[in-house]
Each structure stands twice: as structure tokens, then as C-alpha cells.
Amino acid sequence: MGPILSEDFSVNFLKAHNARHVWHPMGDPKISESDPPLIVARGEGVYVYDADGKRYLDCVAGLWNVNVGHGRPEIKQAIVAQLDRIAYYSTFQGTTNPPSIMLSHLLTEMMKPEAMTKVFFSSGGSDANETAFKIARQYWKLEGKADRTKIISLKYGYHGVHFGGMSATGTPPHRLAYEPLVPGFLHIDSPYLYRNPWTGDASELGRICAAELERTIQFQGPDTVAAFIAEPVQGAGGVIVPPDNYWPLVRQVCDRYGVLLIADEVVTGFGRTGHLFGSRGWDVKPDIMCLAKGINSGYVPLGATAVNERVESAWKRDHPLAAIMHGYTYSGHPLACAAALACQKIVLDEDLPGNAARTGAYFRKRLDDLATRHELIGDVRGKGLMLGLEIVKNRKTKEAFAPNDPIGKRITQAALEAGGIIRWAAGKIILSPPLVFTPAHVDEAFEILDQALQSARRT
Ligand SMILES: Cc1ncc(COP(=O)(O)O)c(C=O)c1O
Known part of the structure; x- marks a missing residue:
């Protein structure tokens, strides 16, 4: 196929105007202008x-x-079929739409081994993590332990760009220009085999890093810690694959102190690591799973945060703070959910x-x-x-x-x-x-x- 031309936009126009009016994410605007993408x-x-x-x-x-992959006709057809019905309707309390219901059913089926029972939709990975932090803090308030607010995460971790996710992120370039960050976010060392001050032995490193999580919880006081969040495999921090014993040990530490375990599966979810979900690679069941990206392969923006029965149960009691006062206009967007249903059929069928x-x-x-x-x-x-x-x-x-x-x-x-x-x-x-x-x-x-x-x- 030749150059893309339309009545209004020639290739030369696109090249000349690129970056003139757009600030690109994750880049210095001067570079986008001098060295166009x-x-x-x-x-x-x-x-x-x-x-x-x-x-x-x-x-x-x-x-x-x-x-x-790009240009899958099945996903296009699903989006167009949904457009023919209705492009948008809200899922804020009082209304909903069929694709979001169907997708919540499919996702909880797919995450049955992890025993996820509820899904909260959003528009991407940063939203999914922000939702997870708010759910974790609210969970502890509903449990009568309002002081459990701290979130522990890993150096080299990447959890998106909202204030919570950025505060949990462990790569300084994503944080420095926007400080001060949210109080109560703490970082511990990543199980980074290639660069660590301790050992070249993977199992030993797994034990050292899980022990650091335990010591940090003890030092902070377990009754102040809400959750630990990590990517099953750290992505943007440099594809850091943890030792095999790391995640199982982390699950044990979290259990010993009642700390919620949040898996940021935004990249690892839906097959990327060779398992349907990254944490399944080590047979670990998180309490909260954050999903986006592969959920519908990027055809329409979508994020989701799934919680297990333990987390869900806190909302079953009457409590003045039980309403989830969180949500996005595009939570459960019908086109995004329709795309996800078609996408996951491909993931499973193929x-x-x-x-x-x-x-x-x-x-x-x-x-x-x-x-x-x-x-x-x-x-x-x-x-x-x-x-x-x-x-x-x-x-x-x-x-x-x-x-x-x-x-x-x-x-x-x-x-x-x-x-x-x-x-x-x-x-x-x-x-x-x-x-x-x-x-x-x-x-x-x-x-x-x-x-x-x-x-x-x-x-
Ligand atoms: C592990 C992880 N979490 C969260 C995010 C943020 O997702 P989004 O860019 O969709 O907000 C990303 C994005 O790359 C990510 O890799």
C-alpha cells in the first residue's frame, strides 16, 4: 500500500505538523519537534x-x-455490532450495559483459579492501579482498621502515571518532576538478579528480597500496612524476572501480616508470560489483580481491577463508608468491553x-x-x-x-x-x-x- 492520503491530510502535512500541536507522553517536547516520531x-x-x-x-x-495482532476482523466486527446497538451508556449506580456485564462474567470465569469474584472497570492500567489502591484503603476502613493505609512496592516497578501509581512506581525519572508524591507509599528492593549487592544465586535472592518485605512490614508496624503491589514480571523497569521462589514467599509474608497482595498484571495479564496471568506462573493467588492492555489488545481503552472473595466480603456489611465513591465516565464502556469479549475469544481459541x-x-x-x-x-x-x-x-x-x-x-x-x-x-x-x-x-x-x-x- 502506498502513502496514506486524504482530501485534507497529505503525508507532508502530517510530517510538518507532527508534534507541533501535540505534547507526546514520556518525552521532551523539544526532541519530538527536532526528531519527529x-x-x-x-x-x-x-x-x-x-x-x-x-x-x-x-x-x-x-x-x-x-x-x-493488528487489524483483527473479529474485534472490528464486535465493535461495529456494538456501535449499531449503542455506543455508550454509563455503569454508575442505576444503569449498566450488556457488554460490561458479559465481560465481568467472562473475566471472573478466566480468573477462577485466582478466585476473583468482582471486577471494577476503568480506562487503562493507571486507572486499574489507582482503583486497587483506593479499594485497598477502603477495605481496611470497612474492616475497622483505618490505620492500615501504607502501600509497599518495588524499586524498578512501574504502576502508571496517576498520583497513587506514580507514588508506587520505583523508577525515579517517572516521579522526580511531579513530587511531592502521595504519603504512605514505600519502596523495597527488587529481586533483580543481574544487578543486586548480595548474590548471584536466584533462590537466595528470592529469600533476601521476600525477607526485606517482611522486615519492612514489621518496621512500619503491620497495622499500618494496607497492601503490597508488584508486577509479576517487572516490565518498564527492564523486564526483571523474579526468582521462582519470590512470589510464593511474598504471598506467605503477606498472609502472615494480613497485608493485601496486589498483582499489577497490566502487562502480564492475558498470556504474555506464557500463562494466562503472570502470577499463575508461580501458582500465586493475589487478592487484587490489575488488568488493562491485553484485555482487548488496545482496540479501545479499557482497564479492570479484580478482587477476591476476601476483599469483596468487606463490602457485604453495612458501613457508612461502604459506597464505592470512585469510578470513571468510561468505566465499562460498551465498545471497549465488546472488543474485550472478542479479544479474549481469540486468546483462548488460539x-x-x-x-x-x-x-x-x-x-x-x-x-x-x-x-x-x-x-x-x-x-x-x-x-x-x-x-x-x-x-x-x-x-x-x-x-x-x-x-x-x-x-x-x-x-x-x-x-x-x-x-x-x-x-x-x-x-x-x-x-x-x-x-x-x-x-x-x-x-x-x-x-x-x-x-x-x-x-x-x-x-
Ligand atoms: C505494569 C504497568 N502498570 C500500569 C501501567 C499503566 O497503564 P496505562 O498506560 O494504560 O495507564 C503500565 C503501562 O505500561 C504498566 O506497564
Whole structure:
């Protein structure tokens, strides 16, 4: 297909006006103006096309979310069919709409092993986490323990951009410009095997980090701690896969002190790690699960927060604070929920978690091959189709590049030239392709990465 042209907007117009009137998320506006972003105009399966018609392998699934691939007719049809009925109706108390009811049923069925009983809809991952924090604090008030308000989270964690989520986030660049943050949010060390001051042994690290959670709860006073939140696999912080014993130990610690366990499954939910939900990878049952992204593969914005019977039960009693005074105009948006119903049918019918496990294992192997060819790669890690390469100046010393070093830009730019979209985040290459990736797509991604790393080294 050639350039995208319409009566009003030529490709040249788009290029000239790009970033002139938009402030892009997660970037310095000056850079968006001087170094304009790629204008992605069309998508099909695992490929997207820019405004000039050039094709790219989408190695990041948009933003870890287009799990079923671009342009799925089943989802389009579901959205259009819902549009023919009604585009929007509110789910605030007193009214609702069929797709949100059907989706709440489907999600609780899908999360039966985790014993989730209720779902609260929102518009994305930040909303889902904000909802979780408010539910956790309200839960303890309804339980008669109003002092249990603190939220513990991990360094390198990413929990979105609202004030609660940002306060829980453990990556300083997302926080510093917006301080002061919400009081009562505390951070502990992440089980980051490649960089930690203690050990190279995974099990030992799992024990050390779970013990830190326990000591922090004890130090703060268990009766002041509401919840612990973490991503099953830390994503934006650099695809940090915890040791196998970490999550089970965390669940035990939370149980010992009654602390609610919140799994931020915004990236890991719906198959990405090779399991339908990330926490299922370690057979751990959280109390609250935050979902977005893969819930409908990004076709319409949607988030959801699920709670188990323990959490739900607090709302069964009469209490002056029992009303959930939280919600979004677009909570349970019919188009988003209709898209999610169609999306999850694909996830289940095509066994995308299984494909993520198989194709992810192959991708991991190819990345290990890549590391033998490029000294820049300090570490290869991942679970399912959530993979990361830590890029270092010196493999022996693990010396990282300075945050303002152009290496990341050089690698991502060279990848674009080679026909692939990859993501750079704080010294790591992040790979999170659609879960419909095949081994042939992995081989194509390997060639793109090989070329990108070669040319980044040369320049
Ligand atoms: C783990 C995690 N939680 C929350 C969010 C925030 O989601 P959203 O950007 O949809 O608000 C993200 C976004 O990348 C995420 O990776």
C-alpha cells in the first residue's frame, strides 16, 4: 500500500505538523519537534506501516498491548455490532450495559483459579492501579482498621502515571518532576538478579528480597500496612524476572501480616508470560489483580481491577463508608468491553498463552545466540514473550551507559532502518511482540536486532 492520503491530510502535512500541536507522553517536547516520531498509519497482524507505506515488524505490540495482532476482523466486527446497538451508556449506580456485564462474567470465569469474584472497570492500567489502591484503603476502613493505609512496592516497578501509581512506581525519572508524591507509599528492593549487592544465586535472592518485605512490614508496624503491589514480571523497569521462589514467599509474608497482595498484571495479564496471568506462573493467588492492555489488545481503552472473595466480603456489611465513591465516565464502556469479549475469544481459541510460552522460549534462545555476537549485551532475560536485553558498556564490569548516552537512540533508529520497531528503556532493549508471533517472526526479529546492534557499535 502506498502513502496514506486524504482530501485534507497529505503525508507532508502530517510530517510538518507532527508534534507541533501535540505534547507526546514520556518525552521532551523539544526532541519530538527536532526528531519527529514515526507516524504509524496502518497495521496488519504483526506488521505496521508508516505514513509512507514502509513496513515494520512490530516487536513491541504497540506498547505491550496489541497481543492478538493488528487489524483483527473479529474485534472490528464486535465493535461495529456494538456501535449499531449503542455506543455508550454509563455503569454508575442505576444503569449498566450488556457488554460490561458479559465481560465481568467472562473475566471472573478466566480468573477462577485466582478466585476473583468482582471486577471494577476503568480506562487503562493507571486507572486499574489507582482503583486497587483506593479499594485497598477502603477495605481496611470497612474492616475497622483505618490505620492500615501504607502501600509497599518495588524499586524498578512501574504502576502508571496517576498520583497513587506514580507514588508506587520505583523508577525515579517517572516521579522526580511531579513530587511531592502521595504519603504512605514505600519502596523495597527488587529481586533483580543481574544487578543486586548480595548474590548471584536466584533462590537466595528470592529469600533476601521476600525477607526485606517482611522486615519492612514489621518496621512500619503491620497495622499500618494496607497492601503490597508488584508486577509479576517487572516490565518498564527492564523486564526483571523474579526468582521462582519470590512470589510464593511474598504471598506467605503477606498472609502472615494480613497485608493485601496486589498483582499489577497490566502487562502480564492475558498470556504474555506464557500463562494466562503472570502470577499463575508461580501458582500465586493475589487478592487484587490489575488488568488493562491485553484485555482487548488496545482496540479501545479499557482497564479492570479484580478482587477476591476476601476483599469483596468487606463490602457485604453495612458501613457508612461502604459506597464505592470512585469510578470513571468510561468505566465499562460498551465498545471497549465488546472488543474485550472478542479479544479474549481469540486468546483462548488460539491458546495465545501457550504460543507465548513456546515462541518465547525460542526467542530467548535466539537472543542468547545474539549475545554471543554482541559484547554490548550484558544480560538476556524474559518469560514468555516478555523479553529484555540489558545493554552495557563493559560486559565484564556490567558498566552501564550514561542515561544521556545516544546508544539507545542509535539502536532503535538502526532497527527502524532494518524494518523493526523495538523499545529502549533505561539501558534495556524491550521486546514484547504480539502473542501471535511465530518462530519465523522471531528469526526476522533476530536479523533486525543483529543489524541494529552492529550498526550501533559502528557509529
Ligand atoms: C505494569 C504497568 N502498570 C500500569 C501501567 C499503566 O497503564 P496505562 O498506560 O494504560 O495507564 C503500565 C503501562 O505500561 C504498566 O506497564
